[in-house]
Amino acid sequence: MVDFSAVGRRLLQAPGASLLLGGLERLGTWPPGRLCTLTYHRVTEMSDDGRHPGLISATPVEFEQHLDVLEERYNIVSLDMVLAARAGRGALPPNAVLLTFDDAVDDFVDHTLPTLLDRAVPAVLFVPTGFVDRDDAWFWWDAVHAAVMKTERSSLPGEPIGSLPLLNDGERSAAFGELRNYFKQIPWSRTIAEVSELTTALGVVPPPADVMGWADVRKAAEAGIAVCPHTRTHPHLDQLGIDEVRGEIAGSLDDLREHLGTVPSAFAYPSGQWTPDVRAVVDELGFELAFTTRRAAHDLGSADPLLIGRFNVSRRTGMNALRLQMLPWSDRLQRSDHRVHAVEGARGSLMP
Ligand SMILES: [Zn+2]
Incomplete structure (x- = not known):
């Protein structure tokens, strides 16, 4: 490769x-x-x-x-x-x-x-x-990214991957990478609940997914x-x-x-x-x-x-x-x- x-x-x-x-x-x-x-x-x-x-x-x-x-x-x-x-x-x-x-x-x-x-x-x-x-729907990867980049906290909460520091953009990007890998390998049944807990702990509201409505989907198909x-x-x-x-x-x-x-x-x-x-x-x-x-x-x-x-x-x-x-x-x-x-x-x- x-x-x-x-x-x-x-x-x-x-x-x-x-x-x-x-x-x-x-x-x-x-x-x-x-x-x-x-x-x-x-x-x-x-x-x-x-x-x-x-x-x-x-x-x-x-x-x-x-x-x-x-x-x-x-x-x-x-x-x-x-x-x-x-x-x-x-x-x-x-x-x-x-x-x-x-x-x-x-x-x-x-x-x-x-x-x-x-x-x-x-x-x-x-x-x-x-x-x-x-x-009201959000994509988990956007929710995690927004939480890590926008939080006013200076470190991740202890759960789920340990309290990594969030003091600068480099640390925040690194923490996002670790969390993304973590959320991709845990059972899907836990992913949304755990992402919600993380965003709440970091005090950030997840950005909406902004997926098209049916009228626009139909417009694209037509x-x-x-x-x-x-x-x-x-x-x-x-x-x-x-x-x-x-x-x-x-x-x-x-x-x-x-x-x-x-x-x-x-x-x-x-x-x-x-x-x-x-x-x-x-x-x-x-x-x-x-x-x-x-x-x-x-x-x-x-x-x-x-x-x-x-x-x-x-x-x-x-x-x-x-x-x-x-x-x-x-x-x-x-x-x-x-x-x-x-x-x-x-x-x-x-x-x-
Ligand atoms: Zn996709």
């Missing part, structure tokens, strides 16, 4: 890096049927509202710049084209890239949708349906966005009983069908977390494609369609690093890692 160090990131932002990448892209042959999928979360301006800034994939201006590069160098395909290619009813164009947006936060309607429509660019939106039209399920409550599926897993996935599919009618046959595992049993439920429910968060491109002809990897887009990574990861040469590095995941399931990424 390629790891992009700070030095590497600086090199990729240097003048001339884009030209060099262009040369590499022309040299590397993109095998027919190969698909790269990108994961975006939020497209919005940076703010100090306490939400986890790592979830801002791009500012609106940066997103336009991403699309400039993607439209010039790749073929942005629709989910319909991918489903058709998978079913043998058509072929993907060379350099096929699929754009996906997770969590259906309000800024999709404010910034992303108008830009996509303006350019006639297709995209997929994964919706955690239990959050739609709910003013505009041609492929709107697909992402569970109801965005749980860690690898830590739920199988009946709860089925309820979460089938429930979000039912919610979308009730409000939108037809729903495309694709699903995204929250935080990329799956096990062979979770995958089996996705299969049993009839999904043709399911997306993880593992960094990988795929040959659609031979890939497991229910474990399609994606490249996460973040402001920290930047478009040049993404282009480097998408080069066909990087497939060999990703392949060895795939066997382990296929056997054990995946703990997922630190992104939701």
Whole structure:
């Protein structure tokens, strides 16, 4: 797996890096049927509202710049084209890239949708349906981030990970990282209650999730966005009983069908977390494609369609690093890692 160090990131932002990448892209042959999928979360301006800034994939201006590069160098395909290619009813164009947006936060309607429509660019939106039209709901990662960054206390309470110091931004970021790792591995049944206790102890009200309402979800679907399920409550599926897993996935599919009618046959595992049993439920429910968060491109002809990897887009990574990861040469590095995941399931990424 390629790891992009700070030095590497600086090199990729240097003048001339884009030209060099262009040369590499022309040299590397993109095998027919190969698909790269990108994961975006939020497209919005940076703010100090306490939400986890790592979830801002791009500012609106940066997103336009991403699309400039993607439209010039790749073929942005629709989910319909991918489903058709998978079913043998058509072929993907060379350099096929699929754009996906997770969590259906309000800024999709404010910034992303108008830009996509303006350019006639297709995209997929994964919706955690239990959050739609709910003013009182929050995402646990934003709640933890806001609590740690905004609290007036100078240390964490003793529970759950010990009283780490919070005297400066560096200590607060480190404490957030520790808490995020902790909350990702405890049983899901405890996560929301423990996050609530932490935010109360730190005296911070969690920022609302700001997921779109049904009117906007419908507007996106009517505009041609492929709107697909992402569970109801965005749980860690690898830590739920199988009946709860089925309820979460089938429930979000039912919610979308009730409000939108037809729903495309694709699903995204929250935080990329799956096990062979979770995958089996996705299969049993009839999904043709399911997306993880593992960094990988795929040959659609031979890939497991229910474990399609994606490249996460973040402001920290930047478009040049993404282009480097998408080069066909990087497939060999990703392949060895795939066997382990296929056997054990995946703990997922630190992104939701
Ligand atoms: Zn998500």
